[in-house]
Amino acid sequence: MWRFALNRLLQAVPVLIIVISATFMLVHSAPGGPFSADKAVPPEVIKALEAQYNLDQPLWKQYISYLGDVVQGDFGPSFKYSGRTVNELIAAGIPATAELALYAMMVALIIGVSAGVAAAMRPNTMRDYVPMSAAMLGICMPSFLLGPLLVLIFGIYLEWLPVSGWGDMPGDKIMPSITLGTGYAAYIARLSRGSMLEVLSQDYIRTARAKGLSEPVIIFKHAMRGGLIPVVAFLGPAFAGLLGGSFVVETIFQIPGLGRFYVQAAFNRDYTMILGMTIFFAALIILFNLLSDMLAIWLDPKLRQQARGNN
Amino acid sequence: MSYSSAPKITKANSADYSFLRANSVKAVATLLLLTVLSSCGGGENNVSAGNRSGILHWGNGTEPQSLDPHIATGVPEHKIIVALMEGLVLKDSKTLEPRPGVATSWDISEDGRVYTFYLRENARWSNGDPHNAHDYVWSWWRALQPALGNLYAYMYFPIANAKEYYEGEITDFEEVGVKALDDHTLRVTLNNPTPYFLQLLDHYSLFPVHRATIEKFGDADQRGTRWTYEGNLVGNGAFQLSEWKINRRVVVERNPHYWDAGSVKLNKIIFYPIENAVTVERMFRAGQLHYSGTVPADKIAAYMERKDPALHIAPYLGVYFYRINTRVPQLQDKRVRRALGMTIDRDKISQRILKGGQIPAYTITPPGTMGYYPKSDLAFNPEAARRLLAEAGYPNGEGFPATEILYNTSEGHRKIAVAIQQMWKKHLNIDVKLLNQEWKVYLNSITGLDYEIGRAGWIGDYVDPNNFLDMFLCNGGNNRTGWCNPEYDQLILKAAPEAKTHTERLEIFNRAETMLLDDMPVIPVYIYTSNNLVNPSVKNFNDNILNQPSFKEMYLKADQADSGAKN
Numbered sequence: 001m002w003r004f005a006l007n008r009l010l011q012a013v014p015v016l017i018i019v020i021s022a023t024f025m026l027v028h029s030a031p032g033g034p035f036s037a038d039k040a041v042p043p044e045v046i047k048a049l050e051a052q053y054n055l056d057q058p059l060w061k062q063y064i065s066y067l068g069d070v071v072q073g074d075f076g077p078s079f080k081y082s083g084r085t086v087n088e089l090i091a092a093g094i095p096a097t098a099e100l101a102l103y104a105m106m107v108a109l110i111i112g113v114s115a116g117v118a119a120a121m122r123p124n125t126m127r128d129y130v131p132m133s134a135a136m137l138g139i140c141m142p143s144f145l146l147g148p149l150l151v152l153i154f155g156i157y158l159e160w161l162p163v164s165g166w167g168d169m170p171g172d173k174i175m176p177s178i179t180l181g182t183g184y185a186a187y188i189a190r191l192s193r194g195s196m197l198e199v200l201s202q203d204y205i206r207t208a209r210a211k212g213l214s215e216p217v218i219i220f221k222h223a224m225r226g227g228l229i230p231v232v233a234f235l236g237p238a239f240a241g242l243l244g245g246s247f248v249v250e251t252i253f254q255i256p257g258l259g260r261f262y263v264q265a266a267f268n269r270d271y272t273m274i275l276g277m278t279i280f281f282a283a284l285i286i287l288f289n290l291l292s293d294m295l296a297i298w299l300d301p302k303l304r305q306q307a308r309g310n311n
Numbered sequence: 312m313s314y315s316s317a318p319k320i321t322k323a324n325s326a327d328y329s330f331l332r333a334n335s336v337k338a339v340a341t342l343l344l345l346t347v348l349s350s351c352g353g354g355e356n357n358v359s360a361g362n363r364s365g366i367l368h369w370g371n372g373t374e375p376q377s378l379d380p381h382i383a384t385g386v387p388e389h390k391i392i393v394a395l396m397e398g399l400v401l402k403d404s405k406t407l408e409p410r411p412g413v414a415t416s417w418d419i420s421e422d423g424r425v426y427t428f429y430l431r432e433n434a435r436w437s438n439g440d441p442h443n444a445h446d447y448v449w450s451w452w453r454a455l456q457p458a459l460g461n462l463y464a465y466m467y468f469p470i471a472n473a474k475e476y477y478e479g480e481i482t483d484f485e486e487v488g489v490k491a492l493d494d495h496t497l498r499v500t501l502n503n504p505t506p507y508f509l510q511l512l513d514h515y516s517l518f519p520v521h522r523a524t525i526e527k528f529g530d531a532d533q534r535g536t537r538w539t540y541e542g543n544l545v546g547n548g549a550f551q552l553s554e555w556k557i558n559r560r561v562v563v564e565r566n567p568h569y570w571d572a573g574s575v576k577l578n579k580i581i582f583y584p585i586e587n588a589v590t591v592e593r594m595f596r597a598g599q600l601h602y603s604g605t606v607p608a609d610k611i612a613a614y615m616e617r618k619d620p621a622l623h624i625a626p627y628l629g630v631y632f633y634r635i636n637t638r639v640p641q642l643q644d645k646r647v648r649r650a651l652g653m654t655i656d657r658d659k660i661s662q663r664i665l666k667g668g669q670i671p672a673y674t675i676t677p678p679g680t681m682g683y684y685p686k687s688d689l690a691f692n693p694e695a696a697r698r699l700l701a702e703a704g705y706p707n708g709e710g711f712p713a714t715e716i717l718y719n720t721s722e723g724h725r726k727i728a729v730a731i732q733q734m735w736k737k738h739l740n741i742d743v744k745l746l747n748q749e750w751k752v753y754l755n756s757i758t759g760l761d762y763e764i765g766r767a768g769w770i771g772d773y774v775d776p777n778n779f780l781d782m783f784l785c786n787g788g789n790n791r792t793g794w795c796n797p798e799y800d801q802l803i804l805k806a807a808p809e810a811k812t813h814t815e816r817l818e819i820f821n822r823a824e825t826m827l828l829d830d831m832p833v834i835p836v837y838i839y840t841s842n843n844l845v846n847p848s849v850k851n852f853n854d855n856i857l858n859q860p861s862f863k864e865m866y867l868k869a870d871q872a873d874s875g876a877k878n
Contacts, residue, residue: 030751030752031751031755032749032750032751032753032754032755033751036751036754036755037384037462037754038768039462039788040787040788040789040791041462044457044478045457045464049534051458052458077535081374082376082377082379082383082534082535083377083379083534083536083539083540084535084557089557092556148589151593155593155597156597159597162599163593164590164593164594164599166559251586251587252590254587254590254594256556256557256558256559260586261558264373264586267749267750268751
């Protein structure tokens with residue numbers, strides 16, 4: 001298992017280098033620079049600013065020196081937020097974004113798995129159709145619609161929950177987590193229903209029943225362990241997706257997370273910020289994929305055997 | 312997905328799952344109830360709580376890019392900086408007339424070129440250090456260091472030799488027209504009499520900065536040092552910085568060392584960086600904010616309809632206009648440009664599209680700027696416009712090449728461009744295409760004259776026609792139309808500064824503006840309005856054409872017990 005992990009981490013290095021190089025080229029080829037503004041910027045100022053941020057060097061030199069900094073874990077200064085480093089801005093955004101992603105994942109798992117399992121237990125009945133249709137609706141409903149809808153009902157009309165904020169008022173984390181988690185809950189519901197159906201028809205479940213095991217033991221101990229492997233495999237990319245895709249929810253609910261910086265950085269042509277965020281997210285995606293693969297291997301004896309064989 | 316092909320479980324092999332149903336339903340119900348109960352504990356919203364404790368909750372647009380007055384450029388930064396720092400002179404929040412700030416009084420020489428400021432002896436920095444005339448000399452020296460990248464350096468250019476120093480023509484700062492005669496007397500010498508000079512002193516780019524703090528965190532001309540961080544920043548304003556949480560809030564609280572601390576009524580201001588107009592309006596409505604500087608365009612009508620006292624609409628010193636690239640062949644003839652300008656039905660745009668009380672513009676300078684009411688012969692006149700277009704060789708629009716309107720991506724700009732496109736089709740029978748570009752790409756196209764007709768806006772930095780008209784000087788960085796008229800330049804650069812009286816000066820501006828409108832490299836469309844949502848419990852919030860708040864005057868008082876909960 002550890003050799004497998006190490007192998008995968010080594011493979012990640014060229015992936016990251018490609019990501020950095022491609023992003024570097026892309027941001028530098030986008031029209032409009034970080035210092036262009038509505039009001040004309042005097043050439044002296046542009047010159048001073050470019051010198052300060054190393055932009056007066058030839059592109060290849062900038063690239064080499066940037067790579068050198070990244071290797072040392074330094075993403076450089078933000079062009080837009082004078083005095084802030086990209087590391088500092090990412091660090092400031094991580095807690096809220098990670099917390100939001102975690103809660104959203106919990107929402108997604110609790111709703112998704114219970115709906116999926118319940119549906120799989122009575123397939124092709126109302127108890128299957130209703131949650132699965134709801135899941136379809138959940139997948140289709142974009143967060144920019146669901147968020148404001150929830151706010152309207154629970155924030156403005158019922159006044160049960162704060163309309164925005166993160167950790168400022170009790171209960172302000174509920175609506176964003178639900179908004180972000182719903183789409184994933186729906187997907188997980190369909191995923192777990194499908195694989196549970198498959199598992200419940202397997203011989204070993206029939207054997208378990210024949211042995212007279214109680215239903216909870218069959219479902220929770222035997223069926224779910226195998227039935228949730230696709231869900232576990234989905235968790236890695238899903239978590240990375242939640243971290244990187246929370247921009248809309250962060251905007252709707254005024255959450256001080258990373259998503260807003262990412263999008264703003266692109267608009268501002270904040271080169272170092274775009275690069276830093278991209279590298280950060282790429283690394284996260286690689287890491288979470290690895291973690292979920294390791295979890296799947298741990299859950300699935302067949303895969304465990306394979307991993308051992310490969311190494 | 313695999314479930315569709317999965318074998319069905321028949322009733323026979325599906326066992327009793329009722330245990331799950333009953334328990335899970337109970338569990339979910341309990342969880343939901345607990346969550347909801349735990350979340351509605353507080354009850355009191357920010358506005359009501361703030362009214363009791365003197366804390367103003369202010370929706371402030373975006374995360375400030377910097378709080379260094381010599382680096383910052385945006386409106387959100389401006390709002391925070393004016394709470395933290397102060398210039399020699401303040402502006403009256405209603406009339407914008409100059410009022411004593413750090414300077415108690417000032418003399419102006421007869422020729423209008425030498426200003427002598429007498430500074431308060433009790434002026435202090437927020438750390439208690441004495442604040443005197445030398446601070447200004449040093450701060451202004453710093454602001455003029457090219458390495459600092461100060462985008463507002465041009466605000467200093469009325470001062471004798473400031474431009475020359477900034478551009479490196481002279482290297483000795485002693486030659487620049489600012490001298491500390493003693494600790495509390497500052498003499499400023501200008502190139503020319505500049506009637507708006509006192510106003511500039513209330514612009515943050517001319518605010519003083521605390522030398523010891525800046526030098527503690529880096530070189531004086533170094534950008535992006537940590538001196539503006541929470542815990543580091545030392546200012547001279549009514550408030551001091553107590554917290555700056557990125558993307559969350561900036562908190563300022565009363566500065567006990569401020570010379571006029573006794574008259575400051577607010578205990579704290581919390582600035583929230585909220586970019587999304589819909590979110591900020593919703594927060595305002597839910598009583599989480601006392602103030603929002605943006606109102607979504609489609610909500611303005613609803614506020615106006617129910618005559619909501621929270622909605623403040625006031626004229627704003629800014630103009631929305633279209634630039635014409637005068638180097639494009641079909642737009643080189645001024646008769647074509649005039650025809651385009653004469654077929655925009657500005658009343659219709661203002662009433663049917665904008666709906667926020669915007670004033671149709673027939674001049675580039677907003678009327679009333681420092682008593683300036685420019686005469687304009689521009690009017691909506693399709694018939695005359697058609698004649699002009701025919702004279703230019705395009706009778707009934709025939710043969711007029713397809714022309715493009717460029718705007719930066721935004722629903723509001725699109726609506727106006729569509730309306731103008733239709734007006735030109737209807738009245739001039741010419742085809743216009745629309746092109747939208749993302750902000751930075753658009754800026755690139757406009758500055759590089761890579762456009763035909765482009766939307767634009769200009770917000771005044773100070774209240775004077777000069778701030779609008781000097782945009783269109785031949786080599787003006789903001790001209791961006793390719794239009795150049797040496798006679799115009801001569802009026803703005805030479806004649807106006809030498810005018811003997813205010814009236815004479817305004818007449819010169821009027822002549823220049825007439826020249827500009829006659830050649831029409833720019834088509835004025837409307838004068839902006841500021842749209843603010845202000846909770847009625849905020850007192851002394853005065854609307855002015857710079858949309859500049861005076862936090863030191865504001866206070867909070869709820870008229871009814873529950874005002875603020877609902878608006």
